[in-house]
Amino acid sequence: MTTSNTALRRILALDAPTLAVDFFLFALKMFLLFVAVWAVAGTIALQVAGEGLPADAWRDVVVGGLAQGFMYGLIALGYSMVYGVLGFINFAHGEVFMAGGMTGYLVADALFDAGMWESAFLLAFGIVLLTAVVSSSVMAVLIERIAYRPLRGAPRLIPLITSIGMSFFIQYAVRGLVGESFQTFPQLPVGLQERVSILGVEIEGIKLFVICTAIVSMIGLWAFVNRSKTGRAIRAVSEDKEIAGLMGIDVNRVIVTTFAVGGAMAGVAGLLWAMLFRKVYFLTGFLPGIKAFTAAVLGGIGNLVGAMLGGVTLGLLEASGPTLIGGLRWQIPAWAGVAVSIIAVGGVVLGLRIVRRAEPGRLGAGLGYVLFGAVGLVLGLLVLPGSTVTIPGAAQLKDMIAFIVLIGVLMIRPIGLLGERLAVEERV
């Protein structure tokens, strides 16, 4: 009795806006979770019932998602590294990526005309890769020298805005140089167009090529950052610029190296992108740039492994999201409705306990449990059984689905999947 009186007094003492926001966030989480569970359970159920995608199609979804995701990951590395050492988001990074694709196209097209693209593909690819990587690196270093170094001491917002300006400048400079139309990348050699068998799984040659190249690049980067002397300097600078300087590290040189390495990764991604989709133009970097930034945040900005993981997660979500949301057309059976009701009752009990314990920070969630438990009980018994939702043109919603999932993940874990660190501070 006394406890609940205290609880009531605490609730009344809380300011309403805070409670409302807590409650809203809780409601949003619950809703997303509910839809996600329904979609995934529905997809599995439909699959079991033989109404889902054939196994071959799932294989292609996963391979397609991985290829796309590894490219996002490669771009995301650049965002993450720059954030790690300078603490701001280099929004011109998407254009560094585009520059790699565009240079790759220009060189590949010339080699194609010369006949080398077909006859000596690996050598030709090596040349194209080298030019793409060099041009992207040079561009990233120039951006740093021209646009960011003069602003080193300025508040973080200033270089951020400058980076957006740089982004526009590069886009329209490329438009002026190459034109606004799409440039068509040369047809790939026959070997890459066909499917390759890996452990009995038939994978499209080009996607396998993209995935392998990305993995090799990433391992190279990881080894560079973690095993080399320069890599150690980068980690030191990302931990504390001033102390690193006092220890005899040339901070400017480390920052330039970071831009160059991030640019090189974007260059690899740009070339792979151009090879896979065979179309590049001056705005090619915009959308992948934004998405890779999101991937970096999802994985934990500043965290290299996180950037890769975030990229792959985003790629897989984009490829499979519409199919998963198609799982909502699964008619919810009665037993599932009952299960929801039982969980809902559990939610009410849990909510009441939280409210009784009256921890100020968790009151919103406690009330949410109670209310949603009650709603869930009614829904589970009366509305859900037999319910089915069909979303027309779900493929058009793929970005929306992917980003909603990302929002959901970040609501639960705001620092990203692996946390925000380029270097782990080691203290003995």
Add this chain to the structure above:
Amino acid sequence: MSRRINIFRPLGVLLIVLALVAVACGDDDAVTTTTGGGDTFTPGALGYIEVAPGAPLEIRALQSISGDTSFLGTDQVRGVELAIADYGDVAGHSVSLGTVEDDLCSAEGGQAGAQNILAQLAPIAGTDNGFTGPLGVIGTTCSGAARAALPLLSAAGSVLISGSNTGPSMTQSPFGTAGENYAPGYYRTAHNDLFQGGAVARFAYNVLGVRTVGAIHDGDPYTDGLATAFADAFTELGGTVSVYTATIADPGDTDKTAVLTEVAAGAPELVFFPIFQPAGDFIIQQAGGIAGLEDVIWVGADGILVDDFLAIPETEGMYFSGPDLRFGTNTSLTGKSYNDFLADYEAAYGLTPPAAFHAHTYDATVLLLSTIEAIAFEEPDGTLKIDRQALRDALTATSGFAGVTGTLSCDAFGDCASQTISIIHHEDPSDIAASKANVVYSEAAGVAAAG
């Protein structure tokens, strides 16, 4: 003191509002102008346009002349220019096209373009409903732009004649009633996609013998309208539409795994995707990478029936529907046949037409000019007066009009085209000209699906 002002202020506002309402509702009736010659000119409810002696008669073009679809609009602007040159003076007045407005192939562009054109209409002092300025608009290129431009132009009493809008909703619904976006004053000399979609469905069902199909659009009114018309017609024939979905038109959306997987899940024998570049390129290039789509027959429409797309190796074996451009010896009332037109086009612009609707736009322009000439009232001093309601009525009454695209007759909703749809089979990406001439199916209609 201040209280008294507060009481009177609302009263004053009310009086002003009442006065404005009175003016607005006042005299909209026809004004009779009596001329010295004894003939009378009686303008209808929409007023009239006056062209001073010696002044040019103004018409305007609203076409997509920038961006990805500029090749479509530019092609049509040339059709308008050649038509004006061939038709010559209208009742002794030269014709001025003014500045071509850009429809941007979007609703925003269509709206802005229509506003710019309407801003050039100037009331004539001392008359109630006389104006100087543009008599009509040739456009738009894209149906999406027309949907935004039409309400403005229609409400302002103007006419909009398109040589390339094929989206059904501006004229009629599949049930023979006014379409969702119908407004008076709209006409088109291009086919209606209700008919094109039906023709593709009949080709698929009757000629190719497929029974399960899919359709992909991109949310744009043209693509959605055409895909829907196809799906409806195919279902009516007794076939199954196992997947009807949409992709993202944005050029930044390069990975089409999601939409292709959705299509594969429906296991269609044929997929109709009447969309644009570059989304169409990504779809056809990536289709081979999704299991279950190996044997699908891909059919595109006039939006991707362009050389760039046909040159993609993966397009081999595709079918394309579009307006039949084999106009033969049809002769426009300007005396030109399609071959004469092509010769003039090349002589004037140094290239062959890059898109499909130049001839339809030529006919649209000649139709507008000849109709204006037929109803224009000439004052003794050479002043020309054109009644705008009469212009609409005369356009709607068009019948047996000789155009290079065929004989045009307008129905009550503004569909005027001599509709013939042909389907080509694209057998060799390295010989585009041969593919374009490889017509495997052709269908002509009077008025599409009316009733």
